[in-house]
Amino acid sequence: xxxxxxxxxxxxxxxxxxxxxxxxxxxxxxxxxxxxxxxxxxxxxxxxxxxxxxxxxxxxxxxxxxxxxxxxxxxxxxxxxxxxxxxxxxxxxxxxxxxxxxxxxxxxxxxxxxxxxxxxxxxxxxxxxxxxxxxxxxxxxxxxxxxxxxxxxxxxxxxxxxxxxxxxxxxxxxxxxxxxxxxxxxxxxxxxxxxxxxxxxxxxxxxxxxxxxxxxxxxxxxxxxxxxxxxxxxxxxxxxxxxxxxxxxxxxxxxxxxxxxxxxxxxxxxxxxxxxxxxxxxxxxxxxxxxxxxxxxxxxxxxxxxxxxxxxxxxxxxxxxxxxxxxxxxxxxxxx
Numbered sequence: 001x002x003x004x005x006x007x008x009x010x011x012x013x014x015x016x017x018x019x020x021x022x023x024x025x026x027x028x029x030x031x032x033x034x035x036x037x038x039x040x041x042x043x044x045x046x047x048x049x050x051x052x053x054x055x056x057x058x059x060x061x062x063x064x065x066x067x068x069x070x071x072x073x074x075x076x077x078x079x080x081x082x083x084x085x086x087x088x089x090x091x092x093x094x095x096x097x098x099x100x101x102x103x104x105x106x107x108x109x110x111x112x113x114x115x116x117x118x119x120x121x122x123x124x125x126x127x128x129x130x131x132x133x134x135x136x137x138x139x140x141x142x143x144x145x146x147x148x149x150x151x152x153x154x155x156x157x158x159x160x161x162x163x164x165x166x167x168x169x170x171x172x173x174x175x176x177x178x179x180x181x182x183x184x185x186x187x188x189x190x191x192x193x194x195x196x197x198x199x200x201x202x203x204x205x206x207x208x209x210x211x212x213x214x215x216x217x218x219x220x221x222x223x224x225x226x227x228x229x230x231x232x233x234x235x236x237x238x239x240x241x242x243x244x245x246x247x248x249x250x251x252x253x254x255x256x257x258x259x260x261x262x263x264x265x266x267x268x269x270x271x272x273x274x275x276x277x278x279x280x281x282x283x284x285x286x287x288x289x290x291x292x293x294x295x296x297x298x299x300x301x302x303x304x305x306x307x308x309x310x311x312x313x314x315x316x317x318x319x320x321x322x323x324x325x326x327x328x329x330x331x332x333x334x335x336x
Contacts, residue, residue, distance in 0.1 A: 055202035082195025085236025108140040137171030203228035282319030
């Protein structure tokens with residue numbers, strides 16, 4: 001027998017649920033809607049294999065290694081970290097496709113011990129082992145995460161030492177730092193896969209692949225280049241811009257609608273850079289978020305990372321300052 005053999009007993013799982021006060025009759029079955037019901041299948045786009053997945057060579061190599069470990073040695077859990085829209089969930093589904101396992105998906109903020117027990121029970125009864133996928137895992141309630149420690153490591157529920165059938169856990173996060181502070185032992189029980197920044201050429205290949213598989217519209221190389229350099233090097237944003245281009249067939253209209261001035265920089269980015277250039281001293285994120293009319297959290301997660309990555313601003317202990325590159329950019333815009 002291999003490690004996927006059933007070692008748990010349904011009655012023991014029921015006992016664990018009873019100890020937690022989980023009553024089956026009180027758990028409502030969720031109705032599942034398939035994407036085909038609301039979106040033409042033609043426009044659904046998600047790479048299904050590592051070969052189709054463009055970029056992230058280091059991450060893909062780590063995943064290949066761990067897939068072999070799962071096939072030949074033991075279960076391996078994964079924590080995939082990276083910025084929003086960079087393909088973390090896609091990788092989770094690619095793993096499921098490769099292993100030919102069913103995957104149950106949850107969002108950490110609403111994931112409870114009840115959901116966990118439901119998964120354990122379903123996995124125990126299924127024809128083959130399953131994958132538990134929890135997105136935005138850094139938002140997981142700490143008590144739920146701590147409950148999972150022994151389950152991930154030994155496949156034992158921490159209630160009556162109930163053995164359960166082995167499964168694969170995949171968690172995705174946009175903030176590995178928060179997860180490390182809150183649930184470091186969970187990271188220790190998983191293989192960490194970190195997604196890197198995409199290049200403009202990676203994005204261009206993704207858009208080309210997307211066009212071939214979905215729209216098949218004529219588009220010039222220059223238009224590909226403009227779209228790939230206007231999305232903050234984020235695949236999800238790039239695909240959204242491409243869809244807009246399909247509708248209007250005018251690249252300038254697309255950029256104007258999204259207030260993109262140059263090289264992914266928006267009017268909000270220019271407001272930030274001009275403010276820092278004018279006051280010539282460090283400024284806190286509270287002020288920068290106010291002048292761009294957004295929350296501090298939105299500014300720090302959606303806007304600032306790109307400005308720092310492109311070295312237009314710098315983070316100091318006293319606040320944010322504009323760099324020489326940022327000043328040169330503003331001078332170039334003034335000369336246009």
